[in-house]
Amino acid sequence: MKILYTCLLLSCLLLTSCFEYEEELSLVQYGSRDYALSGVLQEDWGAHSGEHYNMDFTIIGEHSVFEENQNALGQTYFTLSEDFDCYIFTEFFSPGKDGFQEGTFTSLGNRKLSEAEGEFVFRRVQFGRSLEEAIYGDSGTITIVITSKGVYRMKYDILMQNGRKLEGTFIGTPQYLDRK
Numbered sequence: 001m002k003i004l005y006t007c008l009l010l011s012c013l014l015l016t017s018c019f020e021y022e023e024e025l026s027l028v029q030y031g032s033r034d035y036a037l038s039g040v041l042q043e044d045w046g047a048h049s050g051e052h053y054n055m056d057f058t059i060i061g062e063h064s065v066f067e068e069n070q071n072a073l074g075q076t077y078f079t080l081s082e083d084f085d086c087y088i089f090t091e092f093f094s095p096g097k098d099g100f101q102e103g104t105f106t107s108l109g110n111r112k113l114s115e116a117e118g119e120f121v122f123r124r125v126q127f128g129r130s131l132e133e134a135i136y137g138d139s140g141t142i143t144i145v146i147t148s149k150g151v152y153r154m155k156y157d158i159l160m161q162n163g164r165k166l167e168g169t170f171i172g173t174p175q176y177l178d179r180k
Contacts, residue, residue: 026170026172027168030127031165036061039065040059040173042055043177045180051114052093052116053094053095057090063083064080064081066081067079078175088166089125092144095119105143106122107121108122108123122137137158138158149173152174153171156170
């Protein structure tokens, strides 16, 4: 009986961990197509306008690669590989000037950043499947949760300017660049 109970318990744990893994998939849907996501670049711009902290994120599709480069001054910057499937760029502003905070971000819209004091806002979100394509977000929410191990979970629910939805979740550890 004890062996049966132990086997049942192990089976439940295995099934639960499989379901948790499926919830951890990084996937975004644009229109009727799904795009698997693989990496994220985090650019830390620091305190902005004294009342917000600015952090930019560029998320790339599974067939995309960030290529590391250096300019003449020795500063690191990244470009996307020539052959990629999609990207999502978002410019976030969290309240306060001491560091970036997790929260649910809404569109700044036509307001000035100073008019959104104490709010979690994004100024720009864009989606593209080539360097020439940049479809901008109009409204919606993006929720960011940061785990104690530095893993970011970003949930997108955005209405784009062309009327299509951008929905999905990215989970991963960003490649960090200090731009302050």
